[in-house]
Amino acid sequence: MLGAKPAWASPCAASRGIRATDRAAVRRFFEDNFTVYQIRNVDRTSRGVLTGYYEPVMRGSRRYDPPYVYPVYGVPRDILFLDSRKLPAGARSEPMMARIEGRTVVPLTALSMSRAKGVYALDLGNSVPDIRDKKLRLRLVGGRIVPYLSRAQIERGRIDAPVLAYVADPAMLYSMQLQGAGKIVLPDGVSVIRLAYAEQNGYAFNPPVASAQSKGRKILVRGVEIALEEGAVTIENKPDTATSDDTPQSPLLRGAQDEAVADEDASPDSALLRGFNLAKGATPAVRPSRVSTPSPAGKTGNAGAAPIDSPRATNPPVAPLATAAPIAYTFAASDPSYVFFRPIPDSAAGPIGALGVPLSPERSAAIDPRTTPLGAPVFVDASEGGSGASITRLLMAQDAGGAIRGAVRADYFFGTGAQAQQKASRMKQPAQMWVLLPKGLRISAKESGVRVRGGPAMPSADCVVSDPDLCVDDTQ
Incomplete structure (x- = not known):
């Protein structure tokens, strides 16, 4: 995409002749082709926040089979x-x-x-x-x-969408939605379903708030500490001896891993539903509609969201219709946003970012495209304070996310799996940011009055370049 832009054509062409291992040549390349601009907040201060994210890995199944009872949805057919x-x-x-x-x-x-x-x-x-x-x-x-349906409506009722997989852990399903990608390891321990962001339900991300019953349980995702609500979950308990790459001991779910199981007779999968009460002897009333059901517009939906186990199949895995009460858990119900996925090949490359290209561990970052253009090199200095490791390096702005808001704001991609998860959950540091733009590129950022969602007009910096493909004009 960048190579087709007039201002980027020359730097992109020049980069093809640079050896990545030649540090001197790399430095000359950036000095010869780019101008460095410091990113500042609306109030002209230069300090912001660097957080971390990762691609979660969890256990699941292509079919409904307790403890795998929580559906991962593809793009709804009726959206x-x-x-x-x-x-x-x-x-x-x-x-x-x-x-x-x-x-x-x-x-x-x-x-x-x-x-x-x-x-x-x-x-x-x-x-x-x-x-x-x-x-x-x-x-x-x-x-x-x-x-379209809110999170609470989706989780407590029917939705006309294909089911790509079922997982045992609602906490990690929610985390995968916030991360925008994930891997599901199937019961054979070898087969993997890799999922990428496909769509969302049309609501802005709103961090869940604690209720009187939340008991202080929290998770840390993309630098956002989220209080979780809990309730009764009606499932048919079935032992699952497989362990997840994201086990309850993860710091992502700190505060939940040390909770004792109240019911001494609870089955092993109780730990997978960390912090949730289980009632035995029934199945959840969750039954997604069939793929063959047409939408009101006469469409059958996104072909990329077909079931993994049978690309040509007309019906996805469907949970049995239960006679018991619906699942009553209120996990993150106060966050109305919901993410739908699409399957992608499980190649060696990383998950797909907002630019449609694989992310590179410790070299890719998510930014707010209302201020910083996607695709641009961004230098981040987060060497002071904070609870995570110091990071001072050049990153590529290849991703975006609903939790990443603000000018001096970046989310550092750590990679895939448990080790990346642990690093990401500790990363929340004060940072400064600079963006590198091709010499001669017209800079359009200026002080202007723009409308901010949920509030009155206030001064704000526009994106530094005028490009609808790479930057967002947030006037709607």
């Missing part, structure tokens, strides 16, 4: 998209109508409504557009187009 930039002023406060073309929702004017067939009432509710594509995620219910 619709509306470009928020096509909405007229007052769309959220006045009655609106729309029609559906494939998966696209088209808002209608008063003139077009009188001539159109298949018109539905449009209720945008509290949905927010994704910062990258500016689209809202919606669905058709009866004669109304409404926001």
Whole structure:
């Protein structure tokens, strides 16, 4: 992508002749082709935060088989998209109508409504557009187009989406959603399902808050310390002797690993559901719909989200319909956002980042694309204080994430598995950042008044370059 940009063409061409092991040549390359700009906050201060993330590895199954009862969903077949930039002023406060073309929702004017067939009432509710594509995620219910299902609705009810796998641990499933990628090791201990981010449900990330029943359990993901709620989980207990790469002893779930099991007769899988109470003798009432069920728009969904065990199959693994009460756990229910995945080959390369290329351990970083352009080299200095290791090095801005917000803000990719997890969970340090941009590239960042979600207009720095592919104009 960068090589096709006029300003980047020359540096990209020059880089092909540089040997990575020739430190002097690498240094000359950057000095000859780039200008360094320090990234500053809105208030012109230079200090921010560097956190860490990783690709989790967990145990799971292609099919529902306790303790593997928590589904990992592909892209829903009934999800619709509306470009928020096509909405007229007052769309959220006045009655609106729309029609559906494939998966696209088209808002209608008063003139077009009188001539159109298949018109539905449009209720945008509290949905927010994704910062990258500016689209809202919606669905058709009866004669109304409404926001897509929230996390609580997805976890406690049915969803029209393929099931890519089932896992035993809701904590690690939530972590995988926040990390944006993950690996699931199947019961044979050899086969692996590798998953990449595919879609989200149209809600902004909102760190879960503790309730009176949360008992202080917390996880640390991408530098965000999250308080977890807990409740009763109705499952059929079945011993699972396999151990996960992300066992309860992980510092990611600190505070939960030392909890004693209240029921001495509880089966071994109790530890996998760390902090959750298990009621024996029933199965959860979770039964995803069949793949062959068409969406309201007549589409059958994303082909990339087909079941792993049978790419040509018409039906995904489906949990049995239970007569018991639904799963009652309220794990992170106050975070309405939800991530859907797609399977990718389990190659030696890392997980796929926001640029669509594999991430490199300890050389890739996630940034806020509303300030820093994707693809740019970023120098990070996090050598002072903090609880993690000092990091002072050049990284590539190849990823983004809902928890990564702010100008001087980066998330350091540590790699895959338990060791990377332990490093990532300790990384939260004060940092300074510099971005390297090709010489001659027009810089567009300026002080301006922009609207911030959930608040009034305030001064903010635009992205340093004007490029819709690499930077986000957050005016929607």
